[in-house]
Amino acid sequence: MSNAFKSKARGTMRRGRGKLSLDPEEMAAIWLQQEERGKGLIGGDPQRKPRWRHPHPAEPAPWYRHGLSSPEHQQRLAAFLTAAPLEVEIGAGDGRFITAWARQHPERHFFALETRWKYARRMFERAQKHGVENLWVSDNDARVVIPEVIPNASVEVFHILMPDPWWKPKHQAKRLIAPWFLAVLARKLKPGGVLRVETDVEGYPEFVQTLVAAESAFLPHNPALASHFADAPPTSRQIWCRERGIPIQQMFFQKQTGEEE
Ligand SMILES: C[S@@+](CC[C@H](N)C(=O)[O-])C[C@H]1O[C@@H](n2cnc3c(N)ncnc32)[C@H](O)[C@@H]1O
Structure with missing residues (x-):
């Protein structure tokens, strides 16, 4: 079967194949580049995101743009993040x-980040259409x-x-x-919170599990946690995979209960 499929919905979705480097020195160097020079930021430096090119909904709409949202709006977000x-x-594509999950859980609050403005806007419009009030984008x-x-x-x-x-390597x-x-x-x-990762990329679960194992705050993947997400709606990519019979691997890593920070 070909490595690239034409999506029925829109565009082309791909299933990549490659080698994921696990060299700790290389990874540390990449992080430094990012910290010091903003290298590797997707969508670029948030402080410089051009308003005119990528307009966002006027405040107080629940859309956050780092460095450009007003102090009052930042406070609104801060209050939202801690209120439930x-x-x-x-x-989030x-x-x-996330819009369907937020509708299923009105008692919870959700924050979704997506660097591609076109998709973020689509997410926001979807939330507005369904009257979702417990989601910020x-x-x-x-x-x-x-x-x-x-x-x-x-x-x-975290999903x-x-x-x-x-x-x-150049995209690491x-x-x-x-x-x-x-x-x-x-x-x-x-403590006890969950990092939920799902992928259709072969070899990626091993990569993720190796890195998570090196972070002592996390417990190893626990398949039993899948029951918490049994009724979770699929993402667009997951629908695309299901239509083609492509398996999706799930991973659930719980934070140790003894770890506060
Ligand atoms: C393969 S797509 C999957 C989208 C969606 N989760 C789905 O399953 O349909 C991965 C998405 O992650 C977004 N992304 C990648 N790195 C990101 C980052 N650092 N912060 C926010 N979004 C990011 C990309 O723009 C892309 O839309």
Whole structure:
């Protein structure tokens, strides 16, 4: 079967194949580049996101743009993030999953980050259409926003569904699942909170599990946690995979209950 399929919905979705480097020195160097020079930020430096090119809904609409939202709006987001049990989706695409999940759980609050403005906007419109009031959207790189706006030990679930593996060495700086970012996610999760990762990319589960195993705050993948998400709606990519019989691997990593920070 070909490696690339034409999606019935829109565009082309691919199933990549490649080698994911696990060299800790290389990964540490990439993180430094990102910290010091913003290299590898998807969508670019949030402070420079051009309003005129990618307009976002006027405040107080629940859309956050890092460095450009007003102080009052930042306070609104901060209050929202702590007012109810919190779940965060990273790389939410068009928001098919998170808007439906938020409707299923009106007693919870949700924050979804998607760097591609077109998809973030689609997610926002979807939420508006269905009157979803417990979801905020951001079109910034989650690796910039999460460390800065989410309080430590506050998140019940991080959803990372069908992330891009970024196989090529020159794209490594874009990878979400990296040691430094796993440490951030561990810090932001409540004790007992869950990092949920799903993928259709062969070899990626081994890569993820190896990196998570190196972060002592996390317990190993626990398949029993799948029951918490048995009625979770699929993402657009997951629908695409299901239509083609492509298997999806699920991983659930719980934060140790003894770890506060
Ligand atoms: C393969 S798509 C999957 C989208 C959606 N989860 C789905 O399953 O249909 C991965 C998405 O993650 C987004 N993404 C990648 N890195 C990101 C980051 N650092 N912060 C926010 N979004 C990111 C990409 O723009 C892309 O839309």
